[in-house]
């Protein structure tokens with residue numbers, strides 16, 4: 001009984017992050033276009049490509065479960081991405097735009113890290129080593145992206161906004 005519940009929760013959360021990744025895939029090119037820092041543009045573009053691979057990994061996990069890959073509307077990511085859009089509008093052509101974009105992108109990464117960390121732990125409990133491996137690969141990419149964004153924030157971008 002308990003195992004069945006965790007299976008359902010796992011599938012539900014998988015659908016949530018699948019939906020989120022697809023929204024992120026659409027948002028990243030817009031964020032890259034809006035960014036003024038070349039480093040930030042490059043980071044967004046790189047992560048856009050990574051996100052395509054992350055979506056494929058999720059599809060592999062759906063396959064492992066014998067379930068169709070389907071997203072489920074995730075209000076959390078909608079809210080985070082809406083905030084990002086607001087920043088792009090309200091801070092367009094200001095020196096603080098990149099700092100705002102970085103903050104929005106890091107909120108996205110932290111949401112993803114939370115989700116993938118949880119899914120990985122559950123997949124391990126459910127004795128699904130292949131899923132653990134796939135989730136770990138993505139989790140590592142998200143963490144690296146977050147670190148890259150932190151570095152960019154610490155150097156060029158936030159300094160320029162403060163100057």
Ligand SMILES: [Fe+2]
Nearest residue numbers: 021051054112
């Ligand atoms: Fe992602």
